[in-house]
Each structure stands twice: as C-alpha cells, then as structure tokens.
Amino acid sequence: MKDIDAPLAPDALARRLTEVYDLVGPLYRRAQRSVEQGLTTDGLSVGVRAVLTLLHRNGPMTVPQMGRAQSISRQFVQRMVNDAADRNLVESLPNPAHRRSSLIRLTDGGRAAISGVLDREHLLLREVGGGLTDTDVATCLRVLQAMLTALDHVDDA
Numbered sequence: 045m046k047d048i049d050a051p052l053a054p055d056a057l058a059r060r061l062t063e064v065y066d067l068v069g070p071l072y073r074r075a076q077r078s079v080e081q082g083l084t085t086d087g088l089s090v091g092v093r094a095v096l097t098l099l100h101r102n103g104p105m106t107v108p109q110m111g112r113a114q115s116i117s118r119q120f121v122q123r124m125v126n127d128a129a130d131r132n133l134v135e136s137l138p139n140p141a142h143r144r145s146s147l148i149r150l151t152d153g154g155r156a157a158i159s160g161v162l163d164r165e166h167l168l169l170r171e172v173g174g175g176l177t178d179t180d181v182a183t184c185l186r187v188l189q190a191m192l193t194a195l196d197h198v199d200d201a
Contacts, residue, residue: 061187061191064187064188064191065191068188076090088157088161089124089127091120091123091124091127092124092127092128092131092133093158093161094114094124095110095121095124095125095128095134095148096128096133096134096150096154096157096158096161097158097161097162098110098113098114099134099148099149099150099154099158100150100155100158100159100162103149104137104147104148104149105147105148106139106142106145106146106147106148107121107122107125107145107146107148108121108145110125110148125148128154131153132151132153132154133150133151133153133154133157134148134149134150134151134154135148135149135151136148137149
C-alpha cells in the first residue's frame with residue numbers, strides 16, 4: 045500500500061510539481077483575461093488592480109517594495125502607480141525612512157475601487173465548489189510558497 049502522506053522522492057516530486065506548473069499558467073492567464081474582459085466594471089487594468097490590492101492589504105508601500113512583493117520590475121510598478129495616480133486612486137507621501145522613495149497609499153477613491161473589485165471577486169470565488177477544505181487550501185498555499193521560494197534566485201528585474 046502506498047502512503048500518500050509520505051514525502052515524495054525528488055524525481056517523483058519534480059513530476060508532480062510539473063503538473064502544478066501546468067495548471068498555474070492557464071489559471072493565471074484566465075484570471076487575467078477575466079479582469080481585462082470586465083470583471084472590473086471600473087476599467088482597472090490588471091497592473092493597477094495589483095497595486096491597489098497590495099496597498100489595500102499592506103498599507104502604504106514604496107514602489108520597490110511593491111515590485112519585490114509581486115516579483116515584477118520597479119519600472120512596471122511605477123507605470124501602474126502613475127496610472128493609478130492619474131485616476132486619483134493613489135497618492136504619494138513623504139517617506140521618513142527614505143527621502144527618494146515616496147510611500148504610496150490609497151485615496152478614498154482607490155479604497156472604494158479596490159473594495160468593489162474584491163467584493164465582486166469574492167462572489168465569483170464562492171462558486172468554485174469542489175468540496176475543498178481549509179486543509180486543502182492550506183496545503184495548496186504551502187506547496188505554491190515552496191515552489192516560489194525555490195525560485196528566489198531568479199532575478200525579478
């Protein structure tokens with residue numbers, strides 16, 4: 045009898061993790077397309093949505109902090125922050141810890157916009173089904189975090 049809770053041998057683990065990568069790509073692209081196709085009725089791009097979500101969850105952050113958190117370039121984050129600022133969704137504040145790297149925070153309009161997006165997404169995610177348990181989700185998160193950590197050596201820029 046096979047013990048499904050025993051740690052996998054490296055070759056078996058690599059094969060199973062390939063299955064995860066094979067699903068993560070299409071999942072990400074479909075989620076991105078759903079945002080682009082109008083899940084956000086207020087016209088937020090995927091990049092601006094990501095910035096607003098980070099600020100909603102973490103409070104004020106610098107552009108480099110956001111880039112590191114999302115594993116994307118500082119330049120791309122800066123463009124998204126500029127887009128959000130043009131729409132009065134974020135504002136810059138002096139950063140007491142670093143004169144040249146301002147803190148970015150949500151405006152009231154930004155808070156309302158991202159709250160609306162997250163509420164709509166929550167309603168959609170309620171429909172996932174599949175009898176998933178908290179243990180299932182915790183395991184999924186643990187596996188994905190381990191896979192992300194294994195790629196820490198990859199340059200985000």
